[in-house]
Amino acid sequence: MNKILVGILVISLSFAACHKSSQESQKKITSSISLACVEEPVEVHIDLNKDCLPYDSLMTEINYVKLETTGDNLIGEISQLLFVDDKIIVVDSWKSKTITVYDMKGHYLNQIGSLGQGPQEYAFFTHVSLTPDKKMLVVTDMGSTSLKYYTIDGQFVQSVKCPYWFSSSEFVTENLIAGYDSEGNAISDENEYYKPLLVVTDLLGNVSSSAFQSYYRKEYTSTISKPIRKFGDQVLYNSPNTDSIYLLTPNGIELAYHLNVKGAKPMILNEDITDDLLREHRRNNPFFNGDFIKLKDGAIFHIFESGFPGYRFGIYSNAKQRTFCCNDIRYSPFLCFFDAPKARYGDNTVVVDARPDIVLAYKNELYKLGKKEEIDEFYKDLTEDSNPVLFFYELKF
Template sequence: MNKRYFVELLQPIMVALLLLGCRNEESKDLYPEVTIDYSKCMQKHWDELPDSLLGEKKYVMLDTTNAECDFGEMSKVMVRNNHIYILDAHLKKIVVYDMQGRGISQVGNRGQGPEEYLDISDFDVASDGSIYFIDGRLDKLFCFTSDLKFKSSTPLPFEADILSIVDDGFLFGLSSWNKGVQEKSKIIHTDSSINVVDSYLEYDEYTDPSYWISLYSFIRSDDYISYNQPIDNHIYLFDATGKLQECINFDFSDQNVPDEYKKDIERNLTSFDQYCMLKNFTVVTHRIIAGSFWKKRKTVPFVLDRLQNICYSADPRENYDNSATAGYSDSFWITYFEPEVETQEVLPDSVQSYLNSGGFVLGLQSLF
């Protein structure tokens, strides 16, 4: 066959394959996006939250007499398998309590040994009770069994901030300064052996790796695994297999942070008094979106009823006050009360007495 004719014959096929490949590549980032115009939401006070959204609260008085279970700050809290898991990112430890508030132990030990870690960036708990956490200094994924015994440590070929366990693998939220595998990617899906299956989103020029407005994490509800990294007001929703399903964009109109301010947050921080954004964590179900706004640099817990388009907001809190919102896990809206931090909530006498004696208390309230 004439070579020229053969090449000409192949050209349409090659173009078709190339276009197909481009469409497949683009399809990775094709997902429905819903915009919530915050200015059009009916505004109500937190105290008006109906019982159909927020259930009765129960209090867990934490017994911190076990030195292993002592912690200073609550960076993240989870309720799973009838246990309470608390990360103290400052002390670099995860402590475990039962649902009666009795301290069980801490997870692993900090040090230079083969089974020891140096840092904990984030953690998650599997359905079988296995505990996985990221050591951000060693770039390793540690695993401990449900009875808190060391199981494995796996080197990570990338730098990650957060993780979530999904079917047959993990979702990782990568650091903006990651120079390893999947550089510039925000989220990757891996199998259980940390082989990359897929990647989602990329960091752009409007990123300041030297300043965080707040910590962030994947949040699991019965319907979705949600991802939001402040200052971005997009919430990305994944299913239990780690596939990106949908994006929700909170639009605060003229209160949105200008892109240019996101590149050097500390220098522009005073200007943030006039802006609004999502912070810490955001939970999404088919019925509600809940979390915290950062308004005028104050924390404002909120619950948005998606069916009624009503946003219930609490009074502004100082950033260190977790008495209105500390986390969400296992369908519980979690609050946290410390002895020397005043709260706007009227507490039962037994709870207030425990706080007065120097105790620490968790509030667990079903959020539907």
């Protein structure tokens, strides 16, 4: 990776603890099993109006990787980033419908699979995952209702029929997957009305656990892009439009984080919910939109607030057992590219991608750093037709 700024100003991380919010939404869960409670869940108190810190104060280092652009690897929009050994896997399920592999300097290596109707191709996908040993990449192919396995260098291995209709899935163990779909899945002959959003099952369809009734219909279609996420060996799930995040294990579903956003009224999801009601609620309340990254020493949560022009975050520190809120103030020009992180890298680094046109728009701002040679190298060969640039922000807890 290229280093562009080291030793960003770090100020004291000490301010009064935020007051506890009264938000209690989505605490009632419909499930085929009882919720496990192995460890005490973390209460994340977020006060967007009290002692907020600039982004820079929680970051110690910023690096970048420019993804090489060739005629064979054009990326429209990055939907996922995965890291395996010294490789970057870039997923674009929205525009180019491709999965490409780069080394850590951004050099293009190979593609994984391709869009099509053949037995070794994927017809339609929104999510990819890694096997627990990280030796293979697995595409959740909604077009063929199957899981397509590939090696990291792009060789097709096998296709396995998915036991349920999943738009995204992650491996809990080698033989146990957690799957999600906004319309839910009917898994019980005894209760035709129970269609959980989340199902944890083996590949033969034997359900280990399930939870969160789907209320999907014409009047309510809202969801989020990545309700299931994996960090290290842990699989986490955020049910869309709620303030709770769960850890998925072979033994059950455990509440891991509960977000209390100061000033937010509870949003209750039931059979009366509609997209219009949800939009109205969000106009009057700050809300967690589902973007989060679990790190070694804490976690970062993306909070939206109607009328606020920028992005705001709550960053929880395990050691201090408190949340540090960030406003939209930044002193380093490189923080202009900071957005909702796409992935975690290493222990405490979050990764953000930026389109080349946005990067070019801030060229004059970066020259204000006074490091002309470094900035010249950063912008070398970068055009509006280039692939995105990845920024690696290391957080300090």
